[in-house]
Amino acid sequence: KIHVNEEVLPLHPTLVSDKYFSTIDFVLFVLLLVASMAIGLYYALSGRQQRTTREFLLADQSMKCLPLSLSLMATFQSAVAIVGTPAEVFTNGTQYWFIGCSYILGLLIPAHIFIPVFYRLHLTSAYQYLELRFCKAVRICGTITFIFQMIIYMGVGIYTPALALNAVTGFHLWGAVLATGLVCTIYTALGGLKAVIWTDVFQTVVMFAGQLAVIIVGVQQAGGLSHIWRKVIEGNRISGIDLNPDPTVRHTFWTLALGGVFLMLSLYGVNQTQVQRYLSSRTEKEAVMSCYMVFPCLQIALGLSCVMGLVMFACYSDNSPLDNQYITSKDQMVLYFIMDMLQDFSGLPGLFVACLFSASLSTISSAFSSLATVTMEDLIKPHYPSMVETRATLLSKILTFAYGLVCLVMAYVIHLMNGSVLQAALSIFGMVGGPLLGVFCLGIFFPLANSTGAVTGLVAGLVLAFWVGIGGFVTQIPSITTVRPNNCTDMAATENAIMATVTTALAPITDEPSKPVGLYALYSLSYMWYSALNSSVVILIGLIVSLITGPMKQGELVAGTVYPLMDKAQDLMQKLLRPKSCVGSREQRVKWTHLPSNAMLQYYIDIHCSVLQVLIALCISVFPANWYMPGTNKWSCPNREKHCKGGREKDLSTIISGCLFGAGNISVTYNQKSYHLLVGV
Numbered sequence: 001k002i003h004v005n006e007e008v009l010p011l012h013p014t015l016v017s018d019k020y021f022s023t024i025d026f027v028l029f030v031l032l033l034v035a036s037m038a039i040g041l042y043y044a045l046s047g048r049q050q051r052t053t054r055e056f057l058l059a060d061q062s063m064k065c066l067p068l069s070l071s072l073m074a075t076f077q078s079a080v081a082i083v084g085t086p087a088e089v090f091t092n093g094t095q096y097w098f099i100g101c102s103y104i105l106g107l108l109i110p111a112h113i114f115i116p117v118f119y120r121l122h123l124t125s126a127y128q129y130l131e132l133r134f135c136k137a138v139r140i141c142g143t144i145t146f147i148f149q150m151i152i153y154m155g156v157g158i159y160t161p162a163l164a165l166n167a168v169t170g171f172h173l174w175g176a177v178l179a180t181g182l183v184c185t186i187y188t189a190l191g192g193l194k195a196v197i198w199t200d201v202f203q204t205v206v207m208f209a210g211q212l213a214v215i216i217v218g219v220q221q222a223g224g225l226s227h228i229w230r231k232v233i234e235g236n237r238i239s240g241i242d243l244n245p246d247p248t249v250r251h252t253f254w255t256l257a258l259g260g261v262f263l264m265l266s267l268y269g270v271n272q273t274q275v276q277r278y279l280s281s282r283t284e285k286e287a288v289m290s291c292y293m294v295f296p297c298l299q300i301a302l303g304l305s306c307v308m309g310l311v312m313f314a315c316y317s318d319n320s321p322l323d324n325q326y327i328t329s330k331d332q333m334v335l336y337f338i339m340d341m342l343q344d345f346s347g348l349p350g351l352f353v354a355c356l357f358s359a360s361l362s363t364i365s366s367a368f369s370s371l372a373t374v375t376m377e378d379l380i381k382p383h384y385p386s387m388v389e390t391r392a393t394l395l396s397k398i399l400t401f402a403y404g405l406v407c408l409v410m411a412y413v414i415h416l417m418n419g420s421v422l423q424a425a426l427s428i429f430g431m432v433g434g435p436l437l438g439v440f441c442l443g444i445f446f447p448l449a450n451s452t453g454a455v456t457g458l459v460a461g462l463v464l465a466f467w468v469g470i471g472g473f474v475t476q477i478p479s480i481t482t483v484r485p486n487n488c489t490d491m492a493a494t495e496n497a498i499m500a501t502v503t504t505a506l507a508p509i510t511d512e513p514s515k516p517v518g519l520y521a522l523y524s525l526s527y528m529w530y531s532a533l534n535s536s537v538v539i540l541i542g543l544i545v546s547l548i549t550g551p552m553k554q555g556e557l558v559a560g561t562v563y564p565l566m567d568k569a570q571d572l573m574q575k576l577l578r579p580k581s582c583v584g585s586r587e588q589r590v591k592w593t594h595l596p597s598n599a600m601l602q603y604y605i606d607i608h609c610s611v612l613q614v615l616i617a618l619c620i621s622v623f624p625a626n627w628y629m630p631g632t633n634k635w636s637c638p639n640r641e642k643h644c645k646g647g648r649e650k651d652l653s654t655i656i657s658g659c660l661f662g663a664g665n666i667s668v669t670y671n672q673k674s675y676h677l678l679v680g681v
Ligand SMILES: CC(C)(CO)[C@@H](O)C(=O)NCCC(=O)O
Pocket: 076, 077, 078, 079, 080, 081, 082, 099, 157, 267, 298, 363, 422, 425, 426
């Protein structure tokens, strides 16, 4: 049965609840809370009953790879992503999907650089590293920056699902906030990190199940896959790869796949919530494996959200509930879709709401746990070195409760500054997480960096972050408008409810025809570059100040705090340069030695680890062969259409592999046989 959209009545925030949100839906939501609570209680009472900080904050360092990986993914996959990603795809197409490319380097680098460094130093808090590498002041700065970031983020995390649910079904806003906040605080404070990780596992399953069920039923409701495909093609929602290098364009391949790497590093590399999970693993290897396994999990999560956006588009392309003012913000889109299209499937709205709150619970529980850890380890313990374990554990539990209350207060603060949540959350990651990433990279990769440099760099990075971030926010929204649904019949009854949830609606982001100049150019930088810009500025200023004030000497460094990047790079390049075999395109596998000793080819092989190599790899992969290899008569390409003309027609895999791994495809014809060579540099 297909719903005809013209017949859909405008949904009123306060009128819908009885009609659309059935008892079974409500029961499913309550079951989620009860099950999460039960897992928390189980870990509070089992084992050594959370009596040591090692057990409470680091799960006894006994965790295995699978629960860890699901928990790692769930931490930064909140209701923000569940409602924000489909809405983004609905309005702007699938370009955002390319953020999936950033997961490759964004997880490989943490797995092979950050995890080994942190794990071998036997840390509890990531910020201990900053004291070992620099000094106490840097550690305190880092801790405070992290606390600031997570407090804002958990406010967004807890408020988002409650607001969306309230706006669409009339479900009590503060009731939902209080219920999730309290349940989450209790199971985190009683069950410790083990409870947090195992509830994450359960909640991830609910999250995937909810999204999958909605997609399956949604596809059927929307009229089948082929109908959806036709609609999204007609509506131009399948975005091609946008290689526009302009850094002010919100979402392009570069902002997402490269800017996204820095975002991912700040989250999966140096953020305490994740570092704490790596450190709670039984072995270093298991931690590395869990990081690898996050990759498929994240891709599934991203894929499900994007597909949901496309299904939504097929249903509403001609009749957007946003344009009709049935809803007032993009973030209500998903729930409107659920309630409008799937209301006849009793239990499905409830399952999706459980999915939404699962996402949010798994995020804020991780935030509570990590905040309690850093407050204990970085701010309190250093002043009371002789504190007994039971006391420290009790204090950690109290801290968890306290942060639970802070979270509720933050929900109210976020309520006062209503905006588009996905961009808001990712901007906070970039603005606060970016400088933090910078200071860790400064320490790990640059032996010469000293403490003065680190503090100056961090402060400069934060100042720049807020300057650009707030500048961008203010200049992109010239007028704050208030949207009132004009087709409501009983305005008086619902006005307060509407005004409370709506208050302000962001002006839609339009494609500016004129290029911004001066400071405006800086303010209009895509928010996806915030992490990259801010971390680079911290590193740059940190290095300059270190050089001026006297760089660190080799002997002053604590062993294990620096990753010998240059040595490793040299090794890796040498390994890649030693060519093994190359792939013959016509059942022909040939060794390099069988190929003509051509000067050009020799040139590729002979040069060693230099910047030039990387540039060549980029050329090979991005530009057409006849640009950098004049006289292609000798080097004619068998598949001219695809590889040699126009450059941009090169397939995506070539470009990505070229840019990320410094490798490229060239096609060679020799003795009437053609060879595809994968050149690694
Ligand atoms: C952070 C990424 C990009 C990857 O983990 C994704 O999960 C996301 O878009 N998160 C938005 C923030 C949130 O869901 O809370």
